[in-house]
Amino acid sequence: MTRIDLRSDTVTQPTEGMRLAMAKADVGDDQYGEDPSVNLLQERIAKLLDKEAAIFVPSGTMANQTALKILTCPGDDVIVSEEAHILLHESGASGANSGIQFTVVGADGLFTADDFLEAYKAPGHVVLPPTTLVTIENTHNRGSGVLFPQDEIVSICSAAKAQGIRSLCDGARLFNAATASGQRLSELAAPFDVVTLALSKGLGCPVGSLVVGRAGDMKRAKRVRRMFGGAMRQSGILAAAGLYALDNHLSRLSEDHENAKLIAEKISGLSGVILDFKKIQSNIVIWSLEENMPDAKRIVAQAKEEGVLLNVFGTRRVRAVTHLNVSRKECIQAADILSRILERK
Numbered sequence: 001m002t003r004i005d006l007r008s009d010t011v012t013q014p015t016e017g018m019r020l021a022m023a024k025a026d027v028g029d030d031q032y033g034e035d036p037s038v039n040l041l042q043e044r045i046a047k048l049l050d051k052e053a054a055i056f057v058p059s060g061t062m063a064n065q066t067a068l069k070i071l072t073c074p075g076d077d078v079i080v081s082e083e084a085h086i087l088l089h090e091s092g093a094s095g096a097n098s099g100i101q102f103t104v105v106g107a108d109g110l111f112t113a114d115d116f117l118e119a120y121k122a123p124g125h126v127v128l129p130p131t132t133l134v135t136i137e138n139t140h141n142r143g144s145g146v147l148f149p150q151d152e153i154v155s156i157c158s159a160a161k162a163q164g165i166r167s168l169c170d171g172a173r174l175f176n177a178a179t180a181s182g183q184r185l186s187e188l189a190a191p192f193d194v195v196t197l198a199l200s201k202g203l204g205c206p207v208g209s210l211v212v213g214r215a216g217d218m219k220r221a222k223r224v225r226r227m228f229g230g231a232m233r234q235s236g237i238l239a240a241a242g243l244y245a246l247d248n249h250l251s252r253l254s255e256d257h258e259n260a261k262l263i264a265e266k267i268s269g270l271s272g273v274i275l276d277f278k279k280i281q282s283n284i285v286i287w288s289l290e291e292n293m294p295d296a297k298r299i300v301a302q303a304k305e306e307g308v309l310l311n312v313f314g315t316r317r318v319r320a321v322t323h324l325n326v327s328r329k330e331c332i333q334a335a336d337i338l339s340r341i342l343e344r345k
């Protein structure tokens, strides 16, 4: 039976080549700084982003939480986009771990330097919480994988710098952003103090994320990683998957983007479906259902019956994500199945 899993780019299975690389990895105790594979991955990632240092952590959530912890103090205000992962998908960790509060700005995952400046709260006020950090998610998951415009990023981060506040990029899908924009990772990362990256999304690794930035910040991040229980030992087994993915999976991300466009194209014209094709710039397709349509739960259940797995992303919102383990042929098949279901009503 058909089973095309478009729930997330996290469902990928490590490939044979990746498993082999993991099995053969040189390892050591990373707490002593002696894991050669971890060290190599950290160095390669830091170099790719043109930053001083990187540290390897188990998950993207831990990467973001570590970054928040080193960049803020309890009671601080953090400016963030609508429906950001750091705001909505980390189980309340930002409040629990760092004691910060958020000011949400902009729309659909994007915002401007003006939005930032309007929300910015200077230190020293007796009533207002001081803004000490601005975070940008690129690509933006709940914004349908949309690219955050780089010129706006540059304006926001320089406005932040002018106010003496720090900037963080949640770049869980920065590899997708680089592929979609044609810009180098280092260009995308340049305006930010700290960038987080995930290996377990489009790159298809089983585990792994990184926090990247200045050496001093990463030294503090290393301690926080320990505090959060994320310090590992012979984690070179995991880092080897990341090294393999950089060599073998990075260059194929454009296929995922083409496949996402293919699905979006097929369903965007259907009546009852609200989908802005312009926003489909990477590997995520989100669409809304008009009032006369069955709700997201119904559509997702019907698709599942026909072997296409999707995610409910709101009462009337559905998400499909393309990745390493779905071929173009399967995406065409999934798009056909979906359009049939959506036309059925």
Ligand SMILES: *Cc1c(COP(=O)(O)O)cnc(C)c1O
Binding pocket: 059, 060, 061, 062, 064, 085, 086, 137, 141, 170, 172, 173, 198, 200, 201, 209
């Ligand atoms: C997936 C994701 C993360 C991290 O998620 P983990 O499941 O903790 O690895 C962070 N930010 C964004 C935008 C994501 O999509």
